[in-house]
Amino acid sequence: MELEDIGRRIDQKTAQLAVIGLGYVGLPVACEFARAGFTVLGVDVRADRVAQINAGRLPMEGKEPGLAELLAQVVESGRLRAAVEYGELADCDVVLIAVETPVDENHRPQYAALRTALANLGPVLRPGALVVIESTIAPGTMQGLVRPALEAATGRPVNQGFFLGNCPERVMPGRLLANIRQMNRVVGGWTPATAQIMVRLYRQVVSGDLDPTDCLTAELVKTAENAYRDVQIAFANEVALLCESMGGDVWQVRDLVNKSPGRQMHLPGAGVGGHCIPKDPWLLIANAGEGFAPRLIPAARAVNDGMPLHVADLVVDALRERGKGIAGARALVLGYTYLENSDDTRNSPSADLVQRLAQLGADVRVHDPYVEEYQRDLYARAAGCDALVLMVRHGEYQGLDLARLQGLVATPILVDGRNALDPEQVRAAGWVYRGVGRGA
Ligand SMILES: NC(=O)c1ccc[n+]([C@@H]2O[C@H](COP(=O)([O-])OP(=O)(O)OC[C@H]3O[C@@H](n4cnc5c(N)ncnc54)[C@H](O)[C@@H]3O)[C@@H](O)[C@H]2O)c1
Structure with missing residues (x-):
């Protein structure tokens, strides 16, 4: 099949599409192409997820406007179907890959899912099909891993046996569909x-x-835009810590800084989580050229990783004011997710906080309306507590009944890591x- 044949089938919406990896990125992408009129096959290693999707049910919780309805509709119409077997990909003209790409404890990229996907796809991939990596990958990975892995698995060279590209996603949970539809995209092709x-x-x-x-530019852009965000948040956090140390109020400072032309100070807070911002800066610098040792990006990561531990310090300090120890x-x-009104707990700053408080001898409980394990009644959980620590701006926490809580807790201490409440x-x-960035 020639490249132009794929183009024609795309224009006519007769191209058979597939998406490998049906998570926060892959599932809405599959739904959107199905909505646009394509027949889409989704492949995921998780049989439970595949079964839920084929039943027209969203396999994730959290507020995701329009996605549950769209999924039900495209499954009902037969435009989207999910499978665990790779064999069914043999009929596909275009295969998008959106599997997870985490980093390990040494901040090195972990491509086990990507390697498995490519190894399983290769033997069944139709000659001349287009393969697009939507996952976020370290710059140089298309050249160093994806191309050789797919050439080995297909037994065919790129541009002859298959076509290859990298189109990184920019979505944010909570607005997945709107983001896919409206956001600008960088489209990296192996050839123009x-x-x-x-x-x-x-x-x-x-x-x-x-x-x-x-492809290299697309990889650099995606990881650089998330590293940019991480560095900006680290700057806000550094100013927040400085304000605390000097008796300033970072929220007032931020408002006024942002009145200066060209300044857009980010929000400080109790830490940075999720599957993207804490790891994409490491992906950006993972293959840095010899002789260049990045300094700013690792420093920003250290500042942001330190924020949950700082929140633990605020808890200790507040208890001291009441004459109590942390032990x-x-x-x-x-809140245990990394984002408000979402169920995503990956790289949750709350996990680091819980671990730190436990290390210090505290008896730690967790509440989160979106995480099954922690969904019990908030007020019942608060009974007998010495400190409430707000880590996520879930809607439910904006209207906390402080008077009722005061009657339930043992010690009325509130530490706000997200500036959710009026001090x-x-x-x-x-x-x-106590609040992040608010000095005494
Ligand atoms: N979550 C986000 O907000 C977001 C935003 C932009 C980019 N990204 C990037 O998109 C990629 C996917 O992220 P995500 O949040 O959707 O991850 P996810 O964990 O929600 O989804 C990945 C899916 O891939 C499946 N999978 C893993 N290995 C597989 C294999 N070999 N074959 C088939 N399926 C397999 C998993 O079971 C899972 O369902 C990552 O590279 C991430 O960095 C994520």
Whole structure:
């Protein structure tokens, strides 16, 4: 099959599409292409997820506007079907890969899922099909891993046996569908001709700009944009810690800094989590050229990783004000996901906080309305506690009934890691208050 044949089938919506990896990225992408009129096959190693999708049920919790309805609709219409077997991919013209790409404890990329996907896809891939990596990967991975792995698994060279590209996703849980539809995308093709075909493909679902480029540039852009965010958050956190040390208020400082032209100080907080921001900076620098040792990006990671531990220090400090020690104190952590109104707990800052508090001898409980394990009644969980520690701005926590809680807790201490509550109101209600970035 020639590249232009794929282009024609895309234009006519007769191209058979597949998405490997049906998680936060792959599932909405599969749904969107199905909505656009394509027949889409989804492949995932998780049989439970595949069964749920084929039953038209969303396999994730959290607020995701429109996704549950769209999934039910495209499954019902027969446009989307999921499978665990790779054999069914043999009929596909275009295969998108959206498997997870974490880093290990030494911050090195872990491509086990990607390698498995490529190894299983290769033997069944139709000659001349287009394969697009949507997963976030370290710059140089298309060249150093994806191309050789797929050439070995297919027994055919790139541009002859198959076509290859990298179109990284920019979605954010909570707005998955809207992001896919509206956001600009970087479209990296192994050749300029491949990038043009990819532009025709993504134009079917994306209304934002589609910027064709090469694979290395696409890899660099994706990881750099998330490293940018991490560094900006680290700057905000550093100013927050400085404000605390000097009696300043970072929220007031931030408001006024941002009145200065060209300044957009990010939000400080109790830590950075999720599957992207804490690991993509490491991906960005994973293959840095010899003789270059990045300094700013690792420093920013260290600042952000330190924030949950700083929240633990605030708990200790507040307890001290009440004449209590941390050992034996009972703390209730409010929120275990990394993002408000989501069920995603990957790289959760709350996990680090819980571990630290436990190390210090505290008796730690957790509440989270979106995490099954922690869904019990908040007020019942708060009974007898010495400190409430707010780590996620879930909607449910904005309207905390402080008067009712005060009657239940043993010690009225509230530590706000997300600036979710008004400190004056909390103090006026008789609580000891500590907040990230708010000096005494
Ligand atoms: N979550 C986000 O907000 C987001 C945003 C932009 C980019 N990304 C990137 O997109 C990629 C996917 O992230 P995600 O959040 O969707 O991950 P996820 O863990 O939610 O989904 C990955 C899916 O791939 C499946 N999988 C793993 N190995 C497989 C294999 N060999 N064959 C078939 N299926 C396999 C898993 O079972 C899982 O369902 C990552 O590279 C991530 O960095 C994520």
